Amino acid sequence: MDILKDHINLFALVAALVILVATLSMSSSLFKAMRESKADGELYGGKDHSYDGIGEFLNNIPMGWVISFLVFIVWGLWYIFVGYPMSGYSQIGEYNKELAAYNKNFEARWQNLKEKDLEQMGQGIFLVQCSQCHGLEATGLNNTARNLAKWGKEAGIEEVVNQGSVGLNYQAGEMPPMGLSAEDAKAVASYVMADISALRHTKYPDLVKKGEAIFQSSCVGCHGADGKGQGGMAADLTHYGTPTLLQEVLDKGKKGHIGEMPSFAYRHFSHTQIKALATYIQSLQGDE
Numbered sequence: 001m002d003i004l005k006d007h008i009n010l011f012a013l014v015a016a017l018v019i020l021v022a023t024l025s026m027s028s029s030l031f032k033a034m035r036e037s038k039a040d041g042e043l044y045g046g047k048d049h050s051y052d053g054i055g056e057f058l059n060n061i062p063m064g065w066v067i068s069f070l071v072f073i074v075w076g077l078w079y080i081f082v083g084y085p086m087s088g089y090s091q092i093g094e095y096n097k098e099l100a101a102y103n104k105n106f107e108a109r110w111q112n113l114k115e116k117d118l119e120q121m122g123q124g125i126f127l128v129q130c131s132q133c134h135g136l137e138a139t140g141l142n143n144t145a146r147n148l149a150k151w152g153k154e155a156g157i158e159e160v161v162n163q164g165s166v167g168l169n170y171q172a173g174e175m176p177p178m179g180l181s182a183e184d185a186k187a188v189a190s191y192v193m194a195d196i197s198a199l200r201h202t203k204y205p206d207l208v209k210k211g212e213a214i215f216q217s218s219c220v221g222c223h224g225a226d227g228k229g230q231g232g233m234a235a236d237l238t239h240y241g242t243p244t245l246l247q248e249v250l251d252k253g254k255k256g257h258i259g260e261m262p263s264f265a266y267r268h269f270s271h272t273q274i275k276a277l278a279t280y281i282q283s284l285q286g287d288e
Helices: 007-034 065-082 093-112 115-129 156-161 182-196 205-216 244-251 270-285
Strands: 253-258 260-261
Touching: 007 205, 093 270, 156 182, 182 205, 182 244, 244 270
Parallel strands: none
Antiparallel strands: 253 260
């Protein structure tokens, strides 16, 4: 896309250049005045209004400054309300419209895919977009990225319980390691998977009750009794392992102990693509 062929982008570029030239010109004028000006003129409050030999002159604001301020104020108002045609044609706007239309058609065509087909679609997306960091088998390439074979499963929760999480930005900040035993961490994970996550299944049903007791005593302070994160205080665990959480991570990016994942919002993944990617990740079998 040639940015100079889009009149809106061209207008913004010219405006930026005008501001840059005006800033450099004004700065040059001020530096010159600082070098050449002499300390003379009428002082504010007379000689008594001086501290350590420093006084304030009764100089008027330079007319050039006044004119510049007024011009930029008028130009700013014009640019906001008139000059930037929000509803006018632009290549970026045209691209967004075409992308929205494409995603709508894509959703209509593939919304009723079977589980196996979703998994295959998700694998294709993963190999193109994610495998460079997470590896072809999604195991994280020896800790250069998160091991996604554990995500959406008990093993993923156990990992966070044991290692903490710097993840997404929540009001409570980073989650430190909880210091639980391996058995207690597995119990918490079984409770979250069985009773809080929308997935509603666990491989360790016999540990759910024990996990609930530990969760209520150690986790509700941030995640709340229902695990929903208390309005952004912490992660909403009801979304763990679901396309909703995956969408949030892809849109916002994610910090981690081993690096930082950038936002993939620019890819404009459709709902079906997110669901397919989540389905594929859920199908992965890691070492547990």
